[in-house]
Amino acid sequence: MTDHDDVQLAYQDSCSGPTLLLIHGFPLNSTMWDAEIDELGDLVRVLAPDLRGFGHSEGSTPPYSMRMLASDCLGLLEAAGVGDEIIVAGHSMGGYIALEILRQAPERVAGLILIATRAAADSPEGQVRRDETARQVQAVGPSELFDTMAVKMLAPENAEDEELTDFLRAMMADATEQGIVGALAAMRDRPDSTSMLPQIDVPTLVIHGRDDQIVPVAEAEAVAAAIPNAQLVILDNAGHAPNLEAPDDFVVAMWNFLESVGE
Ligand code: MLT
Numbered sequence: 268m269t270d271h272d273d274v275q276l277a278y279q280d281s282c283s284g285p286t287l288l289l290i291h292g293f294p295l296n297s298t299m300w301d302a303e304i305d306e307l308g309d310l311v312r313v314l315a316p317d318l319r320g321f322g323h324s325e326g327s328t329p330p331y332s333m334r335m336l337a338s339d340c341l342g343l344l345e346a347a348g349v350g351d352e353i354i355v356a357g358h359s360m361g362g363y364i365a366l367e368i369l370r371q372a373p374e375r376v377a378g379l380i381l382i383a384t385r386a387a388a389d390s391p392e393g394q395v396r397r398d399e400t401a402r403q404v405q406a407v408g409p410s411e412l413f414d415t416m417a418v419k420m421l422a423p424e425n426a427e428d429e430e431l432t433d434f435l436r437a438m439m440a441d442a443t444e445q446g447i448v449g450a451l452a453a454m455r456d457r458p459d460s461t462s463m464l465p466q467i468d469v470p471t472l473v474i475h476g477r478d479d480q481i482v483p484v485a486e487a488e489a490v491a492a493a494i495p496n497a498q499l500v501i502l503d504n505a506g507h508a509p510n511l512e513a514p515d516d517f518v519v520a521m522w523n524f525l526e527s528v529g530e
Contacts, residue, residue: 272335277323278316278343279304285377285529286353288340288368289315290361292383292507293450294409294416294442295435296322299358303510306518311354311525316343318364320446322438329401329445330452337367341375354528356380356521359482359507360450366460369467378528379471380521383479383507385486386493388459397455401448409447413439422478422506431511464493471497472524476505476512498524 279297287307289300297315304313318336320326344353355376357365362384369376389397404412417435418426425431471494475487484501491499500520505512 272327272339272342274319274327274339275325276316276319276339276343278314278347280312280314280347285311285525286344286349286351287311287313287525288344288353288355289313290340290355290357290364291315291318291321292357292359292361293454294321294412294447295358295438296324296441298322298438299508299511302514303518303521307521307525310522310529312349314343314347314349316340318361318446318450320443320449322441324446326443326445326449329449330456331449332453333363333367333457334371336364336450336453337371340364340368341372344375352377354378354380354525356382357384358382358510359384360454363454363457363460366463367457370458370460370463376469378469378524379467380474380524381471381487381490382474383476383482383487383509384490385482386460386464386490387486388457389455394455397451401451404444404447404451409439409442409444412447419480420507422476422480422504422512424478424504425506425512431508434511435508461493464490465495467494467497470524470528472520473497473499474509474517474520475499475501476507476509477501477503478505479507479509481507 317324473491502513
C-alpha cells in the first residue's frame with residue numbers, strides 16, 4: 268500500500284531490474300496482469316497498480332481525470348523507489364493513462380506498450396454515453412454494465428468461455444461505484460492524443476486483438492502507423508482482453524519487445 272493524495276493505493280511488485288509499469292483497463296484491476304507478472308517478472312521489475320477506486324485501492328469522490336490517474340501512477344513509482352526510466356504499458360483506459368504519463372513526464376518513459384487502446388478522444392455521442400452509464404450505475408448499481416462489458420471484452424469466439432467471463436466478472440466486482448463513476452468522467456474528458464503520436468520517440472509496441480469489439484483493430488493500425496518505428500502485433504482469437512484471450516502469444520510479444528528495449 269502507498270499513500271498518494273490522501274488515497275491508499277494497492278499494487279503488485281515483482282523483482283528488481285528495469286521497471287515495467289502495467290496499467291489496467293476499465294473496470295478491471297491489476298489481477299488482469301497476474302500471468303505477465305509471473306512470466307515477465309524475471310526479466311523486468313513489474314509494478315501493477317490498482318487504479319483509485321478499483322481492486323484493493325480506495326476510491327475518492329468523482330470526477331477523476333487522466334491527469335490525476337497518471338499522477339497516481341507517477342506517485343506510486345516514487346513510493347516504490349523507482350528513480351529510473353520506465354517502460355509504460357496500458358490496457359485500454361490504461362493506455363489513455365500511459366499517453367498522459369508520456370505527456371506529463373516524458374523524461375521517465377523509455378518505452379511504451381499500447382494494448383487494446385486508442386489515441387482519439389471520445390466523440391460527443393461517446394461522452395453522452397459515459398454520462399448515461401454513470402447515471403445508470405448510480406441509480407441501479409453496476410451489474411448491467413458488468414454484464415455488457417464481460418461479453419463485449421471478449422472476441423465473439425471466446426464469449427462462451429466461462430472461465431474467462433467469470434475472471435472478468437470477479438475483477439469487475441471489486442470496482443467501487445466511486446471508481447467507476449470517476450473513471451467514466453476521466454475517459455469522457457480525456458484529451459485527444461492523436462497529434463502527439465508522430466512525436467513519440469521511444470520504442471513502442473502496439474498490441475491488439477483482431478476481433479476487438481470495443482476498439483476496432485483499424486484504430487490500432489492507425490496509431491502504430493502514426494508513431495515512428497512502432498511495432499504492431501495483432502493477435503488472432505483475441506478481442507479487447509488480448510492478454511487473457513491469447514496469453515502465450517501476448518507474453519512472447521511483450522518479452523521480445525522488452526528484450527529489444529533493454530539491448
Ligand atoms: C477499457 O477497456 O478500459 C474501456 O472500455 C475503454 C473505454 O471505454 O474507452
